[in-house]
Amino acid sequence: MELRTLRYFVAVAEELHFGRAAARLHMSQPPLSRAIRRLEDDLGAVLLHRSPAGVALTPAGKVLLDEARTLLERAEGARVRVAAVAGAAAITVGILGDGADPGAARLAAAYRRRHPGVEVRVREADLTDPTCGLRAGLVDVALTRAPFDPAGLAVRELRADPVGAVLRADDPLAARDRLALADLAGRRWFQFPDGTDAAWRAYWNGGEPREGPVVRGVRECVQAVLWNGTVGLSPLGHDLPAELAVVPLAGMAPSRVVVAWQAADPNPLIRSFVQIATSVYRS
Structure with missing residues (x-):
């Protein structure tokens, strides 16, 4: 099993919908479906019950979801530790100054627990820049609200507020x-x-x-x-x-709380931030 395929499976398992998972992964649906089919063939087990309304996890799928999350977290931890040794143990987070968000406080606590040695710098932006300095290169990742022009950016929805x-x-x-x-x-x-x-x-x-x-x-x-x-x-x-x-x-339409980052940025600290944010806001 490749880590990439496990990421695909986790996205489908969390979204319970191939279309939404494909959008989250910034890929089209057919290759995502094929990758999950190959994973099922490799494991010799049906992981998902498919229907026009979406998908549901089988018992085997539930077991793999737990295992996949653990493996991906360990892989991200390894990347972050390597980045720390290489002198890259810092990340700048842009936050929209639209008031206190309890989700942001939970995210900060979860990120500190996972990466206690990482220095997190915070830049608060006013309401004129929904990307919080991301486009200008002032931050590595933005915790903000959509909509905004997504060109060149990867965007993950965390919550939708009426x-x-x-x-x-x-x-x-x-x-x-x-x-x-x-x-x-x-x-x-x-x-x-x-x-x-x-x-x-x-x-x-x-x-x-x-x-x-x-x-x-x-x-x-x-x-x-x-x-x-x-x-x-x-x-x-x-x-x-x-x-x-x-x-x-x-x-x-509701106001969507999102995390955004430069789509081409390979920084493992950003990837870990996105994963932790997704887990915190959806728990």
């Missing part, structure tokens, strides 16, 4: 249980500066051109709503001042 409209608490719409984008037509929304990633700007404007004050950070967004009654979007569950309300927004 979003709501941020309003002053005394706004008539703040008393609603749910809003639609049409309810906010004609309102001023906070804007990101020209040059900000187009996909990112479009998402936080609800997919339509808007007008309003230009902001760069979370605090500026909050103040724009407080002082001017500006409308914005926020993932549900974020802590906001009592003077503000967040009303769930129907028909709006």
